[in-house]
Structure formats: C-alpha cells, structure tokens
Amino acid sequence: MITAIPAFAPGKMLSADKVSMLILVAGLLAIVLGVLATRPKLGVLAWFAVICFIPCWIEVTVKVSFSAAMVMAILLVLVLLPARPSYISVADWIMGGLFIAGLAPIAVHASTKTAAFDVLTQWLTGYLVGRTIAVRVGIDWIYRCVAVFFGIVAVLGLMEFATSWNPFLMLKMNNAAYLEWSPQQIRGGMLRVDGAFGQSIAFGASLALAIPLVLAAKIPWRHRMTIVTLILATEVVTFSRTGMMSAALAIGFSLLGRNDMTARLRALVVTATSLIVVIAVPLLLNTYADAGTEATGSADYRLRLTELIPDISTLGLSSVAHVAPDGTLFFGQFRSIDSEVILMGLTYGLLAVAIALALLLVGIYLVFTRQAAPATIAVVAQIPNLLTVALITQYQIFFWFMVGLAVYSQAARLMSDPSRGRHDKGIRQLQPAHMTYARSDTGEDL
Secondary structure, three states, rough: OOOOOEOOOOOOEEEHHHHHHHHHHHHHHHHHHHHHOHHHHHHHHHHHHHHHOOOOOOOEEEEEEEEHHHHHHHHHHHOOOOOOOOOHHHHHHHHHHHHHHHHHHHHOOOHHHHHHHHHHHHHHHHHHHHHHHHHHHOOOHHHHHHHHHHHHHHHHHHEEEEEEEEOHHHOOOOOOOHHHHHHHHHHEEEEEEEOOOOHHHHHHHHHHHHHHHHHOOOOOOOHHHHHHHHHHHHHOOOHHHHHHHHHHHHHHHHHHHOOOOOOHHHHHHHHHHHHHHHHHHHHHHHHHHHOHHHHHHHHHHHHHHHHHHHHOOOOOOOOOEOOOOOOOOOOOOOOOOOOOOHHHHHHHHHHHHHHHHHHOOOOOHHHOOOOHHHHHHHHHOHHHHHHHOOOOHHHHHHHHHHHHHHHHHHHHHHHOOOOEEEEEEEHHHHOOOOOOOEEOOOOOOO
C-alpha cells in the first residue's frame, strides 16, 4: 500500500491523505470554474455575496493566507481571462503603469513580498474582475445586484445597531485576522456597526461606494429611494466621519451628473438626505461629545502622519520602515498608517502615488464636466477615505473592483450611445473570441 507520494520539493513527501484532499479540491475547483464560465451571473452573485456577507477573517491558508474575497476574485479572473480586449483605453494603460510601479520595487529589493502579494491579489484581481465582468452580464445587472445586496447589508446594519448583535461574529476562525477584526467598536457608549466588514470605517466606505450604483440601477424609483435611504441611515450608525463625507459626496456627485434620474427622484433624494441629516445631527453630536478626546485624538494622529511624507522614496519601501522584534512593521514611530495615500507612498514609492493621484484627477474632471459614470463617481467620492483611512478588510478589493468597473463604464460611454446603453462593435469585441451573446437594450442575456 502506498503511504506517501513525492512532493515537488526534493526530499519532501505528501501523505496519501493530503494527496486525496488535493485531488478532491482540484476536482471541486474544476467544477466551480466550469459553472462560473457558463453562468457568469452566478459568478456576480457569488462575488457580491462574499463581499457583503463573508467576514475578512474567513481565510484559506496555503503558505500564505487568502481571504474569501481574494479567492472569489481569483476564481472569477480565471474564467474571465479568456476575454481578449480589442479596445484598451488610456486608463487601462495608466492602471498597468500603477501595477508595474507597485511590483517593480521587489525586483530591485526595495519592497517586500507582502507588498507585492497585495498588488497581485487585491489591486490586480479586484481591478480585472471589475474591468471584465460587465462585458459578460451587462452593466445594469451589476447595478441591480449592488442595489439588492447593499439594501440587505443596510437592513442588517440597522438591526445590528438596534440589537447590539452582529451575526457575522458567529463565523469564528482561530487566526490573527479574527483576533484583529472581530472585536466590536464603541464610540461614546454607542455601538459602531460594521456588518461583515470587520471595521466600521471599512463598512461606511463600502456603503458609500454602493450609492451611485444604486441610484443608477434600472429598478423602480421607489426601490432606489428606499435602498439609498436605508444605506444613509446605516452610514450614520457607523459613526465614521469619512464614511459619511464620502456618502454625501456620492449623493451630490450623482445629482450633478447626467443620468436617467428623474426630477422627482432627485427631489426625493435631496429631501431624504436632508431629513436624515436633521435626525442624525443630535445623535452624532451627543455621541462625539460623550467620546471625549477619542475622535479628536484620531484626527490629530492622522495629521501627525504627514511627518512621514518627506520620507517617501521615489520607488519602493521608505527608508524609515523597520520591523520590530515581534515582527510588526513600523514606519518611523508609527505602526498604523491611517491614510491610503501616505501608506501607498511609504510602501510602493512616490511613482505609484503620482500615478494614482493622476487617475483621481481625471476622475474629478469627469465628475465636474458631468461625464462620469456611476462607478467613477463612487471612486472619486472616496477621496476623504483615501486621505484618512487605509484600504482594509474586503473594502480594499471592493474598491479596486470599483476602479475596474469605472474604467470599463467610461470606455463604454466613449464607444456607445449612453442614452440606450448599447455597446458598439468595439465594446462587443471585449467578449471572449469563442463566445457570443445576444443582448437586450438593458444588457440582459436573451
């Protein structure tokens, strides 16, 4: 009877049990990939289900840890990669430059494996999913999925605030991510809801990302209005100042843009937002007052982080980075870098930051010239978070997904008639060469 089989590394052996498990996993993976390849809408549903309802501490470890969102993104990329885009926009080339700027430092030993791993599994996979999935299912399908899933997320968030019970904490794992992200947060004696996102700031930022897509969804205006109201109410009980700022910008930019929002819907959005502000202000003021110096202390800490800006290298890790005896990475005297812009500079260098800021400036231009697609509005509205919060938990990969969706939808607007949502030849050629799809005017499969 065979009890061991040679592994890839000389001198190492895999037990028969492990080999059997690997074969089983490979078989299941092949089935999953086959289903996703032929049923792309199931892939989209699975993607949003993982983002919204699977906590970041649910991981698969194979030498390194992969969160559920990362695994789902990799699976989707594997089935989407056969798509060979014939139309590559300028933004695609710039994004390619950003990825290269993030990966290049490791080639000259100016970065870490962890930093490169994040670029590949968070930035790139999230971007590729957002950039290509709409070709297979239609952009309107994605908008409707966002509306449904984040409507449910908002209801669960309000229930969490009312009951102080987070059902996602029942999904326990004995790992470092669970220890870091599972504790509930309190501010001024009030629970800060975080849903499955592990952190109230990440939760608030993700809610804000969803708002422009909900407003653009081709569903009855009453449903859009209800969902947006629920999202705004849930945003308040995260007690995240940057999340609320991003939500306000998302509302304002959406009202500014050229879209199919009727005058009635615009008026109702303004009315609902105003009512929520009137109701929320006393709650927020009392909570921040009871929190004492907690809120001001975190703001002061973020301001002190600007001291690190002169230490940002042109390419790669900052010279002030050092690892403590317990393995914790520090930049100067700071452990937590609560600014994605500064953290990107300290980790990947000034070149990466310059490219990212250039993309944001283009997005701002599109917003204020009323040419921005909903996903572009969502990304630009994240500026308060990008300046004061690091990309954490599944918010990180969801943000990069939205960047990819923004690049796709802006390219689609250039190549198609936005009033009817029809793709012209250049957009249709983004589909896999071996597959054809019949489309209705709303992008639905016929």
